[in-house]
Structure formats: structure tokens, C-alpha cells
Amino acid sequence: MSRDDYEEVSRKVLNLFEFGQHIASQHGLILVDTKYEFGKAPDGTILLIDEVHTPYSSRNWTASLYECIRKGLEPENVNKEFLRMWFKEHCNPYEDKVLPDDPKGLVTEL
Known part of the structure; x- marks a missing residue:
């Protein structure tokens, strides 16, 4: 450039x-x-x-x-940030090999 x-x-x-x-x-x-x-x-x-x-x-x-x-x-x-925040509160998404299942309503909200 x-x-x-x-x-x-x-x-x-x-x-x-x-x-x-x-x-x-x-x-x-x-x-x-x-x-x-x-x-x-x-x-x-x-x-x-x-x-x-x-x-x-x-x-x-x-x-x-x-x-x-x-x-x-x-x-x-008002975006997908809340989904990232949920995972951050329930695990370490950058280090954990297995992530928890997200609540059904969370994906529906997204």
C-alpha cells in the first residue's frame, strides 16, 4: 500500500x-x-x-x-458480543480444549 x-x-x-x-x-x-x-x-x-x-x-x-x-x-x-462474554465467564475459550454447551436461549437470542 x-x-x-x-x-x-x-x-x-x-x-x-x-x-x-x-x-x-x-x-x-x-x-x-x-x-x-x-x-x-x-x-x-x-x-x-x-x-x-x-x-x-x-x-x-x-x-x-x-x-x-x-x-x-x-x-x-446489540451484537454478538454477549455470546463471547458468556463463554468468557464460563470457561477460557482460548485455552480450554472442550467448551461448555451454551444455554439454548443464548444462541436463539443471537
Whole structure:
């Protein structure tokens, strides 16, 4: 990636994130973080590819519960983060060879 390509992608990322935060705030959410994927067309044009601001690529919190952070609590997540958190509380998913079965309702919620 050239310096010019990096600067172009950086501008696009910041604009996309600002736009995502604006849209999320209109719906009572906070766009906490996300990932973007870019590619390059044969003519050299930099393209945004894959999904944008979905629950699979982003973490959103409900704005009304953001106060939980100030109290050291985890705010309500509107994505798959709660499933990761459940496993983190019940095992070490990075070291345990066998993971516990998740409660049936948890997967249904996801």
C-alpha cells in the first residue's frame, strides 16, 4: 500500500465511522468500533468491500445504558458480543480444549 493509498483509505475510514456514529445515534445506539475491508480494482481504484456497520463487523451499545461504563459495568450490547462474554465467564475459550454447551436461549437470542 502506497502512502497515498493509506491516506485515502484513512480518510474514507474516518468518514465512514463518523457517518455510522451519526446513524447509530439517531436510533439510540453508540457505534463503539467496527472493521472495514478495502480492496483495489484492476484500474487502481480503492473500493470498500464486504459488509459495513453490521452486528458481525461492529459493536453497538444502547446509548441509554452507556452510564454503566462509568460504574464499571458492561453496557447492553446489540451484537454478538454477549455470546463471547458468556463463554468468557464460563470457561477460557482460548485455552480450554472442550467448551461448555451454551444455554439454548443464548444462541436463539443471537
